[in-house]
Amino acid sequence: MKKKLWAPLMLGVAMLVVSACGNNNSNGNSANGESGASSSPSASASASASAPAADDGKQFKIAISQIVEHPSLDATREGFLAALKDNGIEEGVNLTLDYNNAQDDPTNNLSIAQKLASEKNDLILAIATPSAQAIVQNVKDSPVLFAAVTDPLDAKLVTDLEKPGGNVSGASDTNPAAITQLMDFIASDFPNVKTVGVVINEGEPNAVVMSKKAEEALSAHGIKLVKAAVTNTSEVKQAAESLVGRVDAFYITLDNKVVSGVDAIIQVANENKLPFFSSDRDTVEKGAFATVGFKYFDHGYQAGLMAVDVLKNGKNIGDLPVTMQEKLDLILNLKAAEAQGITVTDAMKQKVQDQETNIIQ
Incomplete structure (x- = not known):
């Protein structure tokens, strides 16, 4: 009797293993992602090579605070999300995204920062200087990335561009x-x-x-x-x-x-x-x-690769140098x-x- 039960059990286990291997083929590529990756091929390839597979079971929660809608800031956000997707972090798959727009209202901007400070996020992206300032002043327990910020030192977001320290780094949109x-x-x-x-x-x-x-x-x-x-x-x-x-x-x-x-x-x-x-x-x-x-999509993509380093490659955000547009x-x-x-x-x-x-x- 034991032998008769054991054979079907082993067959079932084998079928589950084959099924799991067959599903483990996600690479995070998309039409939008290809657009971003083509502008930063070496960086994207590097991040992709060291990143775990998208279906390793880990779920991510990211919040975005954006001061206002306009083409440059919107493109920054789109590039950021494209870099994540290219590296296996995709909304609706393994990413929960909390997007907040202050509509250029300082009161809204502060309220968003206070709300995010009270929540647990794997990472927060602050787009534009006012958003970044409010987030950095209020959020101490989550990694914070900024983008579309012209002068991180003058804005008092970091004190050192090469080794920011703490829980903050990001991408400056100027040279x-x-x-x-x-x-x-x-x-x-x-x-x-x-x-x-x-x-x-x-x-x-x-x-x-x-x-x-x-x-x-x-x-x-x-x-x-x-x-x-x-x-x-x-x-x-x-x-x-x-x-x-x-x-x-x-x-x-x-x-x-x-x-x-x-x-x-x-x-x-x-x-x-x-x-x-x-x-x-x-x-x-x-x-x-x-x-x-330069293209703000590329700028956001650059910030997205920094997020990949933190979320999937285990880097400490305070050890990542603030990046600047070189091309x-x-x-x-x-x-x-x-x-x-x-x-x-x-x-x-x-x-x-x-x-x-x-x-x-």
Whole structure:
């Protein structure tokens, strides 16, 4: 009797083992993930090679705090999630995602941070400086990553970029060289520009740091920077209009309130034939003429790979250096040029390294 029972039991065990092996083939790839991975192939491959399989049974809980919706910040979030998915962490499979948007309201921003501080998350991503500041001040028990932050030191998120320590690290969305290169481009290719107007929310540290850097770079060429201050997005159009007749071109920083209202600046620039320069690719795609920059999807993807190091590779987040964008290129929008009365010369185009990607038709 024992032999008759033992044989079926062994057969059943064998079938379960075969079934389990057959299901263990998840690689986390997707159409969106391929887009992100193609922009960071070496980093993605490295993370994927050392990461455990997606179906190892571990479940993850990640919260995101984002200050406001606009293309650059949204692309940052999408790139972050794509990097996770490429490395076996996928919402609805083994990831529970808690996405919070403050809608540019400081009270909401603080409430989100306090809520997340009271919860247990495997990791929190804070997108943009105000969100990062609130999260870092309130969350002490969960690993915190920041992204779309211009100056982590000035924002007091970390005290050391190479060894942040504690429970915080992240990805900075700027490289001071990008601002200098853009101002040099204005000076060399727009000889008639003697004054540049910047619409700015001086309550945002990012904007202050970047405008100061731009002012220094322009001053070296004898060009003056003129500011038009705003305190909220609804004031952006009026501020841009106040600069008409006083400046020869527009410029904006990575300023959340201003970028959220950038359509109004594009309209004023087009109506008055004023060249409009921005600090991010997404604004150029919308209708600014030029920037020196990168894709925010790639920036978010970079932050996502840091998350993979923490969640799947066991790295201590405080040991991860703050990353910075190294690959910079001039980006031109030819349709915006036409709308703003700009003649795009061959000399301008020759300054674009990746012309297929970064000359927008």
